[in-house]
Amino acid sequence: MVSLNESRVDVLVLGAGPAGVMCGNALARAGVNVRIVDKRAVRVAAGQADGIQPRTIEVLQSYGLADCLHSKAALMVMAAFYNPGPKGIERIGRVPDVTAPTARYPYEATLHQGEIEAIFLDSMKKEGLQVERPIVPIALQISDDPEELADPRAYPVKVVLKHLAKESGDDTEIVRAKFVVGADGAHSWVRKTLGFSMDGEQTDFVWGVVDIVPSEVTDFPDIRNKSAIHSTNGSCMVIPREGDKIRLYIQLSDTDAVNPQTGRVDLGRYDPERLLKVANKIFRPYTIHAIPDQIDWWTIYQIGQRVASRFTAHERVFIAGDACHTHSPKAGQGMNASMNDTHNLAWKLTHVLRGWADISLLKTYEFERRKYAQDLIAFDKEFSALFSEKLREDGEGHGPTYEEFIGAFQNYGNFSSGVGVHYSPSAVTDPLYQAAAENLIIGQRLLPHVLVRAADAREVNIQDLAPSDSRFKLFVFPGVHADKVASFLERPEGFFNRRRDACSVITIMCGEKATVNHLAVPPVLRPHWTKVLLDDTDITGTRGGWIHERYGISRMAGAIVVVRPDGYVGTVAPLDKLTVLDDYFGSFMLST
């Protein structure tokens, strides 16, 4: 007999932080049957993570959410660096904050975590999904029946949820799920329940963080830029924030901040006033003064750099976000890595649940995201050491020189901006024919570029033709072979006709907006008039053009670029090797 408080769901998301809401929103938009629960009674009101990298802005844009971010966030365009001088700190340089030349958005955005979550919550709501609160999981069990585990239609995961706001006796329910996503934070209950370890180490660096609104007395000239300050009294970072707020990251003496009895950071030893006092020593000769009563968040913490031993159990329960990696907030990575975990996972779950892909596709989640998390820790170690150690001058000290520091800052641009993420070969990433589009790296995200629509000359970024809509995109650069490509796609036995619902076709013609005729393209290559683009500049002549050269695709030979539903280049097919597309899709897709 089924108990009254037992129900089924395709995907249960545990936790509504950045990883959870990205997951919930992506699945809800895809029409997946999903629930999302969180232990907090209300969403975060202030503080916590706040930095959005250029690549994450691209991802938000792919869900139609970047405009909303831009309307609310502060943008960090420039980064300033200060060093000790004879009378206190002195600026030694102010340079572009984002040094990744391919970034579509050449800045970082900052906004408090609650507002970022709200962007997703609003979007989810339009799809009929709301976070259920306050709810915690209290038991989780995965079937050990191999047949059940292999059957995508089965519900092999049993979760017991406890509703914290309900009367005892009526406060638990059983949920049977096809898949569970544990996005339940650094102290993840799901991770502990699955028995995964966190591998890595604690560092010696202790930092204080405080969000303030500077008063008029504040005379530090880079108060609205990202600023990294090395002083004889320690290090500090300024992160400008939405409205008039700023955030300060302040290096603390671990002997002051750590309780010698417990060996752990002791919040009781600090308060915002004391943090500002430390900051003002660092900022000399400048003064940082906060408007009283507008300090809405502060904390102190020790940097831990760890990665979970596993990201999934049987590809039925997954962990994502802080549950599987923790690192310093110095390079602004945390929330970004978390959201990109579930951005990677959501489309794969969708494909399996729709019966489009084999369940083995889900193995690529741990494969891709755990490697990324490990790279991130390695990056973070170097990067946060850079910000934690005193600069070496005149041969004194052990830290980096200023030149090494700026060099490292700029060298890490590709990684810290998030645009350098590179997924290794797998079922969904096949670099065999990289040479057919040699500058468009298979495994990396689709390079942004401006095109114009052939029919109406409207400007469009190619990334906006690859929205996060669960579909693979076939970007056809037909060269002189449009008819050949059309015949290939029209073969009844080809993958395209067997899984038409999983693929969109977009054609990019050579030509000029003053003379092009989009109707000259074979019908299968123009499913809608908006899907024929032109390799030409926009009407002002200042944006776009030369995408063939940018991507390294021959205007004669052409190519088909396959972009995964998450915006990463899956493979490239030369037009004289079109059957590789059947091989690529055949390796993970199921036929109708």
Added chain:
Amino acid sequence: MVSLNESRVDVLVLGAGPAGVMCGNALARAGVNVRIVDKRAVRVAAGQADGIQPRTIEVLQSYGLADCLHSKAALMVMAAFYNPGPKGIERIGRVPDVTAPTARYPYEATLHQGEIEAIFLDSMKKEGLQVERPIVPIALQISDDPEELADPRAYPVKVVLKHLAKESGDDTEIVRAKFVVGADGAHSWVRKTLGFSMDGEQTDFVWGVVDIVPSEVTDFPDIRNKSAIHSTNGSCMVIPREGDKIRLYIQLSDTDAVNPQTGRVDLGRYDPERLLKVANKIFRPYTIHAIPDQIDWWTIYQIGQRVASRFTAHERVFIAGDACHTHSPKAGQGMNASMNDTHNLAWKLTHVLRGWADISLLKTYEFERRKYAQDLIAFDKEFSALFSEKLREDGEGHGPTYEEFIGAFQNYGNFSSGVGVHYSPSAVTDPLYQAAAENLIIGQRLLPHVLVRAADAREVNIQDLAPSDSRFKLFVFPGVHADKVASFLERPEGFFNRRRDACSVITIMCGEKATVNHLAVPPVLRPHWTKVLLDDTDITGTRGGWIHERYGISRMAGAIVVVRPDGYVGTVAPLDKLTVLDDYFGSFMLST
């Protein structure tokens, strides 16, 4: 004894078409006590006016509404021209649709009138204002007491409103208003009641209009561009529209369309099928085919080109929009002229109602907008003749040659885009010191230009620093005289300190984003850190920079540019003649 159904309001707007909703929204945003009523029970669902010019997009942007327009509208980037050839029409050119080099938005936007109105209705709603429907005015009376008319606090206008949806006996109310705006369309009841004539003439041109969704059979290659077609079978225009819709304007034989008995256009003589049949003759050898059941609007009409004899009675009742000017829809002017009428009026009403400006300021409404309407009619006559007459070929016929046609199309770019509007000298437009900013024409709208914020290097268009918030903007280009300007503004007896609430100060520095210190500007010139801008390029180096040269302002001598609340340049003050600012504001502003 005051009757129960009698009430007072500062401004009563009659009509919720484009002119009415622009007025209602602008006044509601300014916090003015306003009501807006309309005779229609619901807003327009389809058809009617649909073209938004580049300048009107700038105006929408000044109210924060351009993003919403862009997300819904079609954009017309290119314009194509067809002429008769041996086998039917042939394209003789496809050129940029907008040829005004200063346009911030180098395209026109199209969207059906109801959706455009909805953008304003949504915005108004956020300010607590909703259109009351269905309501018509049935009586209007203006006091003849000169003292009452001169007192901005008086309610000299009495309007009787009839609620069409209410029971008789309970369906009328009396509204006593300080000001009334009649935005009640071409057949304006307000205009007739005031006894104003419409001066001008009917033309011989009869046009049919039909909104369709072209089917796949349609093979006309410019179906998504603005297209002007001259054929041996008549003329036609294609206007691409939102989604998959397009609009066709089809020239009709007046002998077919006009009822010889009445001399008026007879809708009964046409239907959409017959219009499409005429169109297909014009389009030969191409076919235009509409998806059945998706024709949501059509009409036929004769072009009238008329301007009302007066735009106001005693500066207490105003008419705006189609109520005071009618013209052909060929150049897409109608809705634009209408919205810009009340955009011009709303801030003036606001200033008078707040006690900031003398009531005589309202005289500038008719002065500025009636002259514009007359210019518009003159333009429309030439422009629509251009589109209505057969092109002259080989010396045959009376129409323009193709070269004359294209030349005229491009020459009219400044006017047809709306960016060329030029208000003559008046209390609020003083061109005396034009030489201090010789390329920024006083009386024209503020030229768009990209700046970067000095504090955080964020890119911003100068037009976005002059939003429609009822305030005058003082753009200070301090040259080497920042301290002098600061002292001038700080004089207790100066206009700025007597009307601080009516003015915003924005400072534009020379300098570079890598080194600038925004805190070096005197405090009165930086009321907020976002109000100090830099004449430098954005972070990509592709936008902005050189605004001093663009505007013709000396980097040494500087200047103050005064921008009116509607975005038009009111005056320019050289920094060695700063007291002209006292004269300018003193001519219409009241002291506290």
